[in-house]
Amino acid sequence: MSTARILVLGGSGFVGRHIVARLVATGWNVVVPTRYRERAKHLILLPTVDVLEADIHDPLALEQLAAGADAAINLVGILNETRRGDFDRTHVELPRKVVAACHAARVPRLLHMSALNAGGKAPSRYLRSKGEGEALVAESDLVWTIFQPSVIFGREDSFLNLFARLEHFLPVIALARADARFQPVYVGDVADAFVRAVDDDRTHRMRYPLCGPKVYTLRELVAYVGELTGHNRPILPLGPALSKLQARVLELLPGKLMSRDNLASMALDSVCDCEFPAVFGSSPTALEAVAPDYLAPAATRSRYSGLRAQGGR
Numbered sequence: 687m688s689t690a691r692i693l694v695l696g697g698s699g700f701v702g703r704h705i706v707a708r709l710v711a712t713g714w715n716v717v718v719p720t721r722y723r724e725r726a727k728h729l730i731l732l733p734t735v736d737v738l739e740a741d742i743h744d745p746l747a748l749e750q751l752a753a754g755a756d757a758a759i760n761l762v763g764i765l766n767e768t769r770r771g772d773f774d775r776t777h778v779e780l781p782r783k784v785v786a787a788c789h790a791a792r793v794p795r796l797l798h799m800s801a802l803n804a805g806g807k808a809p810s811r812y813l814r815s816k817g818e819g820e821a822l823v824a825e826s827d828l829v830w831t832i833f834q835p836s837v838i839f840g841r842e843d844s845f846l847n848l849f850a851r852l853e854h855f856l857p858v859i860a861l862a863r864a865d866a867r868f869q870p871v872y873v874g875d876v877a878d879a880f881v882r883a884v885d886d887d888r889t890h891r892m893r894y895p896l897c898g899p900k901v902y903t904l905r906e907l908v909a910y911v912g913e914l915t916g917h918n919r920p921i922l923p924l925g926p927a928l929s930k931l932q933a934r935v936l937e938l939l940p941g942k943l944m945s946r947d948n949l950a951s952m953a954l955d956s957v958c959d960c961e962f963p964a965v966f967g968s969s970p971t972a973l974e975a976v977a978p979d980y981l982a983p984a985a986t987r988s989r990y991s992g993l994r995a996q997g998g999r
């Protein structure tokens with residue numbers, strides 16, 4: 687068993703839990719700082735994981751966490767701001783501190799999570815701040831790899847599960863940007879890519895867009911979720927003015943289901959113009975192979991698994 691040690695910032699989240707589980711399975715000792723230990727309790731049972739409550743925005747605390755690590759992964763990200771400036775603090779200032787802490791603690795390898803379409807000219811502050819963070823990492827002399835996924839699906843996702851909840855409660859789904867296109871990628875494939883990249887020198891200083899095998903409009907995704915959950919609601923596409931109004935109202939409500947910045951992100955299709963990177967081996971998992979397992983009620987689930995078995999999957 688290797689005694690290599692890796693620091694995973696954001697390891698307690700949806701993507702993080704899958705990466706951490708795979709790192710443990712491949713023999714890594716993993717350090718996961720969190721703001722609230724309670725939120726990371728699903729990781730505490732894993733044998734070689736150290737979950738620590740820490741303020742990773744404090745440069746000294748970050749350097750101490752990095753000390754002795756062979757590699758670091760930064761997954762920390764937010765989809766919405768609680769306070770103005772949160773995007774910059776989380777997606778720009780934190781990566782800057784992570785790069786500095788890696789230098790100071792002599793951690794040579796950094797894997798960084800960005801997002802598809804991140805960049806200075808992107809239409810949303812989320813994507814622009816992600817682009818700035820990426821640039822900081824890429825300008826460093828660390829041995830970096832950057833990942834840019836489309837929307838990620840899996841049992842604990844907040845995308846398909848959100849529509850499942852809405853379709854459960856609402857008679858009609860009023861949908862902004864119904865024609866926006868997405869190429870959802872499975873969380874297991876994203877996690878595999880990170881873990882394979884850690885010690886594969888072909889991935890050094892490379893950026894990888896990550897997408898699944900198929901492109902869907904938002905409307906098709908919402909209809910598919912309705913079909914799986916048994917709450918197949920009529921979908922009412924909203925024009926630009928009503929979409930903006932809806933986002934404005936929703937961002938004021940608790941839980942912030944949607945914001946004007948989220949809406950702006952959808953002005954760009956979240957699709958890849960290349961195949962899933964061959965360096966990560968396997969081809970990406972289809973949405974239809976996984977989503978029924980966590981969205982469909984039990985009876986439908988067994989029907990889908992029967993169909994999958996017949997289809998040899």
Ligand SMILES: NC(=O)c1ccc[n+]([C@@H]2O[C@H](COP(=O)([O-])OP(=O)(O)OC[C@H]3O[C@@H](n4cnc5c(N)ncnc54)[C@H](OP(=O)(O)O)[C@@H]3O)[C@@H](O)[C@H]2O)c1
Nearest residue numbers: 696697698699700701702720721761762763801836837838
């Ligand atoms: N999910 C997607 O569809 C998707 C698509 C493209 C890119 N991404 C990117 O992938 C990364 C992981 O996404 P996810 O879905 O796993 O997110 P998530 O479930 O919300 O997890 C976010 C993680 O970041 C940490 N975090 C959030 N805000 C923080 C702050 N202010 N200070 C310190 N830690 C903070 C959280 O740690 P604690 O709460 O434990 O402190 C948590 O571990 C993000 O960078 C996201 O932008 C996600």
